[in-house]
Amino acid sequence: MLLKSEIEDAFHLQQSKLNNKAVAAIKRTGAEKIDLDNTSIQVISGVRRCGKSTLMQQLMKAYKHVAFLNFEDPRIFNFSVNDFPKLDEVIPKETKAYFFDEIQNVPEWERYVRQLHDDGKKVFVTGSNASMLSKELGTRLTGRYLNTELFPFSYNEYLRFKKEKATVKSFENYLLKGGFPEFLTSENSEILQNLLKDIVYRDIAVRYGIRNSKTLVDITLYLISNIGKETSYNSLKKTFDIGSANSVSDYLNWLEDSYLLFFVQKFSWSAKSRQVNPKKVYTIDNGLARSNSLSFTSDFGRLLENLVFLHLRRSGKTVYYFRERRECDFVVFEQNKCTAAIQVCYELNRDNKDRELDGLTEALTFFKMKKGIIVTLNQSDQFKIGDKEIVCVPAYLFFNDPVN
Structure with a gap:
């Protein structure tokens, strides 16, 4: 007292x-x-x-x-x-x-x-x-x-904070720097490094009595370095030599409760399948990820994918990734109905076009939808595949559109 x-x-x-x-x-x-x-x-x-x-x-x-x-x-x-x-x-x-x-x-x-x-x-x-x-x-x-x-600043909030207009250049800056207000003022990476330490040590390790905090830190840094990739309790258990998958589950739940990381399930009508399948990991902020991971500093495609996830999560929508033969990055649900299928591709080119289109059209067919979106850095395009319409949208327009 x-x-x-x-x-x-x-x-x-x-x-x-x-x-x-x-x-x-x-x-x-x-x-x-x-x-x-x-x-x-x-x-x-x-x-x-x-x-x-x-x-x-x-x-x-x-x-x-x-x-x-x-x-x-x-x-x-x-x-x-x-x-x-x-x-x-x-x-x-x-x-x-x-x-x-x-x-x-x-x-x-x-x-x-x-x-x-x-x-x-x-x-x-x-x-x-x-x-x-x-x-x-x-x-x-x-x-x-x-x-x-x-959440940290959205792209629109970033524009208001920086007094900038929606352009490819301003979006590229946001893509790299993220939206934590204090960091945007000074651009001192130590701010985001100390923030990560506060969350992991004070909000998780101390609060939940974790004695081996080094393992928690190692898992956190590993996941932040693998944004947009799949992970599972068992794979992390083996990688970090942790006693049980339940301990890994606790760690990931605490990281998500602190809003540091998010885990997206693979879509299935079966709740059990959604639980056991590998999940994709995303983080709260690109600037925080880049300030705490050397291996993640220049992967612009995954940075863009992370921003699209945050945009959807911020709107309160339920998000899954979809995979049958091919993969679609995000399928969005509202009131138990799929309302959008979104593919993220930093730059659409000859090498990846068929893969990106096939994954998106497969999701559209599965959910009986006619229109899909590919979010790119700065490309605008349209594709007609059977009765499906695919629209390529530059990121700075996608994030600036109140409809999305």
């Missing part, structure tokens, strides 16, 4: 810094869904350093009397559920809106948040662990919250 004076000092110092801080005005994708008039608890989840705190500070402007507390402040590192009554004494009585950053660090935080909600207060919380948030929210706050996921 903390002293009331310790909580008071941390709270007032954070409030004073907040009041003196200029807040960036970049409009975030998805922020428009946050209804300030809705009485539900508003949860903002996402990877570390993607802008959750800044978004909260933007939302604070709508309220006259607010309270803000970041639970990652070292001065309140040991904050427990028993310290919330002291926090109540510190926060001014006229406060109508509460903003809590990284509240997942406090066990049983949801008890206090529910109390505030039941008392008619508006509450915003952020967190960077999807599973932990959903478990705690689902236990005591069912029906009382709305969740908004935040």
Whole structure:
């Protein structure tokens, strides 16, 4: 337990810094869904350093009397559920809106948040662990919250941040640098290297009591270096000499819960088949991948594929990869129906054209669709194959189109 004076000092110092801080005005994708008039608890989840705190500070402007507390402040590192009554004494009585950053660090935080909600207060919380948030929210706050996921900048957000237009050149820069706001300001790779360490060590190894953190780091770096490639529990078990596939499964689940990596299943109507087949791995940000992997710095095709995945994941759609005789990079589902088939090819040429078209048309035939998309760096083209229409779209237009 903390002293009331310790909580008071941390709270007032954070409030004073907040009041003196200029807040960036970049409009975030998805922020428009946050209804300030809705009485539900508003949860903002996402990877570390993607802008959750800044978004909260933007939302604070709508309220006259607010309270803000970041639970990652070292001065309140040991904050427990028993310290919330002291926090109540510190926060001014006229406060109508509460903003809590990284509240997942406090066990049983949801008890206090529910109390505030039941008392008619508006509450915003952020967190960077999807599973932990959903478990705690689902236990005591069912029906009382709305969740908004935040990612590093999308291409459109990147353009607004950099004050650039949608061109091949601006997209190439985004392809390589990614969308973490702090990195885009300084372009210091150490920022993204330290971010990876924070996620792996603080958010996973320490939180879940992993004694052999080196193996976790090795797996993480290996997967980040193999974006767009298939992986399985057993293959990783053998590669890293891990005792059981269950341990590997835990590692991958924790990496995904932290929003660092994502695993895409091979499409099958059978849920069991989807579980046992190899999965493709993608990461939260190209800049982070390039800053932490020497072998991944110049594979532009996989960088582009990763961005297309993130674009689809950001939109909340369910995504699989498809393979029968050939392969299609992404098939997109909405309400249990396949609505899009997308192939990604950095540069379509004589050597790869038939392979890319065959994989896409096979997926279109399987799902009884007529139109498919190939996302390229800067090529525009159309192909008619039987009753199928294939459209090649330059990436800077694909990502700039609100329909996609």
